[in-house]
Amino acid sequence: MKIQEEKIIFEEGYSFKSFTPSLNECFFWHSHPEIELVYIETPKGRGIRHVGKHISDFTESDLILIGPNVPHLNFDYGIKTDYNQIVVQIKDSFVNEGLVNVPEFDRIKVLLESSFLGFSFKGETKKEVGRMLKELKSDRKLGSLLDLIKILQILANSKEVEELNTEDTRAKLFSYNKVRMDTIYEYIHENYHKRLTIDEVAHLVHLSTTAFCRYFKKQTNLTFTNFINKYRINMAKAFLLQDFAVGDVCYKVGFESISYFCTLFKKLVGESPTNFKNRFLHK
Structure with missing residues (x-):
């Protein structure tokens, strides 16, 4: 572990x-x-x-x-x-x-x-x-x-x-960690397109929801929700570069609203999904 x-x-x-x-x-x-x-x-x-x-x-x-x-x-x-x-x-x-x-x-x-x-x-x-x-x-x-x-x-x-870091993160400082980040990553990677809850992931790594939220924020500097949103947008980039339609990508990565997906994509990436797709595919 x-x-x-x-x-x-x-x-x-x-x-x-x-x-x-x-x-x-x-x-x-x-x-x-x-x-x-x-x-x-x-x-x-x-x-x-x-x-x-x-x-x-x-x-x-x-x-x-x-x-x-x-x-x-x-x-x-x-x-x-x-x-x-x-x-x-x-x-x-x-x-x-x-x-x-x-x-x-x-x-x-x-x-x-x-x-x-x-x-x-x-x-x-x-x-x-x-x-x-x-x-x-x-x-x-x-x-x-x-x-x-x-x-x-x-x-x-x-x-x-x-x-990338503002503090010393060498391995000796991580020796107290008992939760396996690979378990969390693997679960997110396999289920990001579904409706995920913090309770599910916390249970998977044997932590209470409150303890998991503290742990996850400390390890990643992100809330679990923000991390999932960023992960889904990253996956959306990959699908857009494979020439999937914007609407199809929205649902493939777990969003239920195209307008929310487009708004969040522009906020995190700096441009709309359509512009991102056209710019890279054209290049």
């Missing part, structure tokens, strides 16, 4: 590894002592960004830096469309040993030492680093390490960055 600890094995002579995992059918709520940089592209879908206590969604692509021992969900969880994911994991000794007493690396050290907050990168930074990660060849040893340092330098100098 605790956060899963991922055991990462590095090849001898390497301080980092780069690979392309595919775990979209698996809920992997986990942590590890290594620093992780993730780039994911999902042109016709959307994904969940859950790092520490931060929960949000992304569409098209995402670039995330996660510090050591920060619990996070695999970014391809639940994606039903084609996607490409690149994960770079860096030994925790990289900062304290590899960058020590090298003044040129000061900005990188600051970036990595504060990465326990979780960073999301946008705009040109995301595009450039995404391209570089695709070309990163871990078998080049010194050459690949230098390429990685260039990537970290770009991230360290970038202003196109968002801090």
Whole structure:
């Protein structure tokens, strides 16, 4: 019932590894002592960004830096469309040993030492680093390490960055948790299109309704109702990108009123379902 600890094995002579995992059918709520940089592209879908206590969604692509021992969900969880994911994991000794007493690396050290907050990168930074990660060849040893340092330098100098958490959320601070977030996620994912009640989910994880509401708000910074609405709107995005009609999507994701669905969609996404659909399908 605790956060899963991922055991990462590095090849001898390497301080980092780069690979392309595919775990979209698996809920992997986990942590590890290594620093992780993730780039994911999902042109016709959307994904969940859950790092520490931060929960949000992304569409098209995402670039995330996660510090050591920060619990996070695999970014391809639940994606039903084609996607490409690149994960770079860096030994925790990289900062304290590899960058020590090298003044040129000061900005990188600051970036990595504060990465326990979780960073999301946008705009040109995301595009450039995404391209570089695709070309990163871990078998080049010194050459690949230098390429990685260039990537970290770009991230360290970038202003196109968002801090995902405002407090330390490393795994040791989550050790008291007795409720499995994967149970909650799985239940919501399987039943979001139905009329859900807090009582049902609270009973599922053996909490009173009041205790569950406190727990859920503390873990996600959202009420259960707000979370469900955001989840349904995220699913609606995926259906719209598959060219379903707006009215059909409304009912597929569990709303009973098209007008309410359109109003909520515009509030959360910033544009109407029709505009969202036309903009992405046209592009």
